[in-house]
Amino acid sequence: MVRGVRIAGVGSYAPERILSNEDLAQLVNTNDEWITSRTGMKRRHIAAADQATSDLAIEAGRRALARAGLSACEIDAFVVATVTPDYPFPATACLVANGLGAPGKAAFDIGIACSGFVYGLTVASGLVRSGVFRRVMLIGAEALSKITNYTDRSTCVLFGDGAGAVILEASEQNCFLGTSLGADGSKPEVLFQPAGGSRMPASTQTIEENLHSIHMSGKEVFKFAVSKMVDSALTALGEASLSPDDMTYLIPHQANLRIIDSVTKYLKVPAEKVVVNIQEYGNTSSASIPLALAELDASGKLKEGDVIVFVAFGGGLSWGAVAWRWAA
Numbered sequence: 001m002v003r004g005v006r007i008a009g010v011g012s013y014a015p016e017r018i019l020s021n022e023d024l025a026q027l028v029n030t031n032d033e034w035i036t037s038r039t040g041m042k043r044r045h046i047a048a049a050d051q052a053t054s055d056l057a058i059e060a061g062r063r064a065l066a067r068a069g070l071s072a073c074e075i076d077a078f079v080v081a082t083v084t085p086d087y088p089f090p091a092t093a094c095l096v097a098n099g100l101g102a103p104g105k106a107a108f109d110i111g112i113a114c115s116g117f118v119y120g121l122t123v124a125s126g127l128v129r130s131g132v133f134r135r136v137m138l139i140g141a142e143a144l145s146k147i148t149n150y151t152d153r154s155t156c157v158l159f160g161d162g163a164g165a166v167i168l169e170a171s172e173q174n175c176f177l178g179t180s181l182g183a184d185g186s187k188p189e190v191l192f193q194p195a196g197g198s199r200m201p202a203s204t205q206t207i208e209e210n211l212h213s214i215h216m217s218g219k220e221v222f223k224f225a226v227s228k229m230v231d232s233a234l235t236a237l238g239e240a241s242l243s244p245d246d247m248t249y250l251i252p253h254q255a256n257l258r259i260i261d262s263v264t265k266y267l268k269v270p271a272e273k274v275v276v277n278i279q280e281y282g283n284t285s286s287a288s289i290p291l292a293l294a295e296l297d298a299s300g301k302l303k304e305g306d307v308i309v310f311v312a313f314g315g316g317l318s319w320g321a322v323a324w325r326w327a328a
Contacts, residue, residue, distance in 0.1 A: 002129050002130065003128075003129055003131065003170050003171075003172075003174070004129065004170065004171040004172055004173050004174030004175065004176075005125045005128040005129050005168050005169065005170060005171055005174060005175060005176050006168070006169060006171035006173060006175045006327040007166050007167065007168060007175065007324075007326075007327070008068040008070070008135070008167045008168070008169045009064040009065065009066075009067035009068025009069075009070065009166070009167040010064055010067055010164070010165070010166050010167075010290070010293055010294045010297045011060045011061065011062065011063025011064030011065070011066070011067055011164070011165045011294060012060050012063065012162065012163065012164040012165070012287075012290060012291045012294035012295070013056055013059035013060040013063065013162065013163050013164075014045035014056075014160075014161070014162040014163075014281060014291070015045045015046055015047045015048060015051060015056065015161055015162070016045070016048075017045065017046045017047075017048060018043050018044070018045060018046070019043065019044045019045075019046045019145075019160070020032075020042065020043050021035045021036065021041070021042055021043070021157070024156065024157055027150050027151075027156065028150070028151065028152075028153040028156060028157075029153060030153055030157060035157045038256075038258070039157065039158060039256050039257060039258075039278070039282075040256065040257025040258070040260075040276075040278045040279055041157065041158070041257075041278055041279060041282045041283075042279040042280070043160075043279070043280055043281070043282070044145075044159065044160030044161070044281060044282035045160050045161055045162055045280075045281060046145045046160065046161055047143045047145055047146070047161040051143065051161075052086045052143060053080075053082050053084050053085060053086055053092055053141050053142060053143045053163075054080075054086045054092050054095040054096050054099060054141075055099075056141050056142075056143065056161060056162060056163035056287075057080055057082075057092065057096045057139045057141035057163045057165070058096055058099040058100055059163065060139055060141065060163035060164055060165040060290075060294075061078075061096060061100050061137055061139055061165045062100065063165070063294075064137065064165035064166060064167050065100070065137075065167070067297075068167045068169075070135070070167065071101075072097075072100040072101045072102040073101065073102050074135060075097075075100075075102055075105065075135050075136070075137045075167065076105060076106065076133035076134055076135050076136060077105060077106035077107065077108075077124075077127065077133045077135075077136045077137070078093045078094075078096055078097040078100075078102070078105060078106070078107040078108075078136070078137050078139070079093055079107070079108060079109070079110060079120050079123065079124050079136060079137070079138045079139070080092045080093040080096055080107075080108075080109050080110070080139045080140075080141055081109070081110040081111075081112070081116025081117055081119065081120040081138070081139070081140045081141070081286035082109060082110075082111065082116065082140070082141050082142055082285075082286055083111055083113050083116070083142065083144075083193070083285060083286070083315065084141075084142050084143045084144060084146055084147060084285075085109060085111075088196075091107060091108050091109040092109055092141070093107035093108050093109050093139075094107045096139065106133070110123065110286075112183070112286075112314065112315075112316055112318045113191070113285060113286065113314035113315030113316060113318060114253050114255060114283070114285045114286060114288070114312050114313060114314025114315065114318075115181075115183075115253075115286075115312045115313060115314045115316065115318040115319055115320045116140055116285065116286030116312075116314070117138070117140040117164075117286050117287075117288075117289040117290055117310065117312065118179070118181070118289070118310050118311065118312050118320035118321060118322050119181060119318075119320055120138045120140065120286075121138060121166075121168075121179075121310065121322045121324075122179045122181060122320070122322060124136040124138045124168050125168055125176045125322075128168050128169065128170050129170075129174070129176065131170075134169060134170050135167060135168065135169040135170070136167075136168045136169075137165060137166070137167050137168075138165065138166050138167075138168060138290075139163060139164070139165040139166075139290070140163065140164050140165075140284075140285075140286035140287040140288070140289065140290045140291075141162075141163035141164075141286070141287055142161060142162065142163070142284050142285040142286055142287045143161045144159040144160065144161055144214070144283070144284065144285055145159065145160070145161050147193055147212060147213050147214055148213060148214060149210045149213035149214070151210075152210070152213070154216070154218060155213075155214050155215070155216055157282075158255075158256075158282055158283045159214065159282055159283050159284070159285075160281050160282035160283065160284050161284065161287075162281055162284045162287045162288075162291050163287050163290075163291075164287050164288075164289070164290020164291040164292075164293065164294050165290060166290060166293070171327065173325075173327050175324055175325045175326065175327050176322070176324060177236070177237075177239065177240035177242070177307070177322075177323040177324060177325055178235070178236040178237060178238065178239025178240045178242075178322070178323040179236050179239070179320070179321065179322045179323070180231075180232040180233075180235035180236045180239075180320060180321050181232070181318075181319070181320040182228070182232065182318070182319050182320065183316040183317065183318040183319070184316065184317050184318075185316060185317075187220075187317070188315070188316075188317075189215070189217070190216070190217045190220045190221060190224070190317060191214075191215075191216045191217070191221055191314070191315040191316075191317065192214075192215055192315055193211075193212065193213065193214060193215070194206075194211040194212075194215055195211035195212050196211075196212050221313075221317075222256070222258070222259060224313065224317060225255065225256075225259050225263075225313040225319075226259055226262045226263055226266070228313050228317075228319035229252065229253075229259075229263045229311045229312070229313055229319060229321070230263055230266045230267060231319075232311060232319050232320055232321035233250070233263075233267060233309050233311045233321045234267070235321065236309060236311075236321040236322055236323040237309060237323050239323065240323050242307065242323065244267045244268060244269055246307050247269060247273060247307050247308070247309050248273065248303075248306035248307050248308060248326075249273055249274075249275055249296065249302075249306060249307075249308045249309075250263075250264070250267070250269050250273055250274045250275065250308075250309050250311070251275045251289055251292050251293055251296070251308060251309070251310050251311075252274070252275075252276075252289075252310075252311050252312070253283075253288050253289055253311065253312035253313060253314070254276065254277060254278040254281065254282075254283060254284070254288040254289075254291075254292065255278075255283045255288070255313070255314075256278075256283070257276070257278055260274065260276060260278070263311070275292045275293075275295070275296050276292075277291065277292050277295055285314065286314075288312075289310050289312060293308075293310075302326050302328075303326065303328070304326065304327060304328045305325060305326065305327075306325070306326040307323065307324070307325055307326075308323075308324045308325075308326060309321060309322070309323050309324070310322045310324065
């Protein structure tokens with residue numbers, strides 16, 4: 001018997017250290033106007049040297065638990081979406097569950113880059129709706145500064161660190177309205193980390209050539225992102241017999257303000273319905289959507305019955321959207 005699912009609590013965390021556009025101008029040939037006009041970014045939060053992805057995720061998880069009025073032992077499974085795990089293995093989710101005080105619970109990671117939260121929301125909601133678990137904590141968490149090449153102007157201005165968490169629980173009301181997920185692995189070099197896996201193991205050469213950092217073909221990513229985000233958002237809404245006019249809020253992956261503006265234009269969504277915080281955090285990959293959701297939740301603007309569309313694209317290349325009805 002399929003049952004309903006709702007978000008019982010939301011939490012987020014961003015490291016204290018700030019990397020501003022002015023700071024980046026001291027590292028590479030750039031300036032505030034150049035970065036802002038092309039990306040919409042002003043600042044990024046950067047993890048401390050001794051902070052790993054699990055540390056960010058644990059703090060976001062604690063805040064989500066507090067918001068929901070739950071303890072970690074009341075969570076049945078932990079899912080972390082990340083491309084910057086603490087280790088190649090074990091899964092970062094295992095460390096997060098232990099750090100929150102719930103060792104022994106099910107835990108696993110999702111590594112689909114910036115699409116991680118929408119993939120995770122689909123998977124975790126399915127685990128709750130099917131009756132496998134009563135409550136699942138889903139966290140999008142990244143320490144992208146650890147794999148950013150700060151001599152590459154085209155990428156170092158983009159990325160930041162942070163984490164956002166949601167607690168999904170069984171409910172009489174089903175808030176999961178529809179989903180659309182996809183991926184195309186034919187051209188991984190468009191957005192990838194070349195070295196460190198079995199294709200190109202670590203070596204002196206890979207380190208010297210900065211092949212353990214993010215590599216991206218910006219123009220190809222832009223064209224791909226806009227079309228796939230629009231299509232997946234429309235498909236997810238269509239599963240619930242809804243249209244963009246029925247959306248209360250659109251929460252897109254915060255990759256680039258120009259991409260967000262283009263998606264908004266194609267969907268004909270008023271600017272006041274689009275949640276944007278890219279100026280503060282930059283691109284935090286799988287953490288960007290839950291960070292934005294946490295800010296929206298904290299603002300007090302979310303109301304019972306509001307329809308939210310979460311939509312993202314990322315490495316894979318991957319894309320996806322989830323249509324969700326908010327339950328207070």
